[in-house]
Amino acid sequence: MKKQNKKELQIAALENGTVIDHVPSEQLFKVVSLLEIECLNTPVTIGYNLDSRKMGKKGILKIAGKFFEQNEIDRISLIAPSVKLNIIRDYEVVEKKLAQLPDSLLGIVKCNNPKCITNNEPMCTRFEVIDKENVILKCEYCELKTKKEDIVLL
Numbered sequence: 001m002k003k004q005n006k007k008e009l010q011i012a013a014l015e016n017g018t019v020i021d022h023v024p025s026e027q028l029f030k031v032v033s034l035l036e037i038e039c040l041n042t043p044v045t046i047g048y049n050l051d052s053r054k055m056g057k058k059g060i061l062k063i064a065g066k067f068f069e070q071n072e073i074d075r076i077s078l079i080a081p082s083v084k085l086n087i088i089r090d091y092e093v094v095e096k097k098l099a100q101l102p103d104s105l106l107g108i109v110k111c112n113n114p115k116c117i118t119n120n121e122p123m124c125t126r127f128e129v130i131d132k133e134n135v136i137l138k139c140e141y142c143e144l145k146t147k148k149e150d151i152v153l154l
Contacts, residue, residue, distance in 0.1 A: 014064060016065055017066050018062075019060065020083055022058055022083050023080050027080040035075075040066065046061055073085065081100065082100065083099045127146070130145070135148035
């Protein structure tokens with residue numbers, strides 16, 4: 001077996017499910033927690049600090065039998081923008097998605113302003129993404145700006 005083939009076999013192939021690739025290593029376990037991977041009843045493979053030509057080191061998640069909804073992908077993009085999701089069926093990649101921050105987020109992030117109506121009335125939060133590169137959000141109700149490090153997910 002060639003040396004290259006041995007490198008490619010570091011993590012077993014997935015028959016059906018989703019591969020979340022190019023996760024920054026320092027964000028991998030935040031993504032695991034966010035997706036509540038520990039609650040799944042299907043096999044999950046977690047690769048941590050794997051070599052990557054593009055990133056140096058990366059993380060990867062292979063989740064059997066799980067296909068993510070758009071709101072779950074939006075949540076991932078808040079923590080790890082630009083991860084790649086590969087949808088696998090019968091051991092073949094049938095679709096590739098790039099997790100990118102949308103222009104607005106509904107019901108995903110808590111407003112940090114205790115006086116905001118969303119913290120005092122039963123209603124859905126709404127945030128405009130005003131800076132996708134640095135991940136800065138603005139509440140559409142009270143206009144408070146929230147930086148990436150201050151984001152609290154619902």
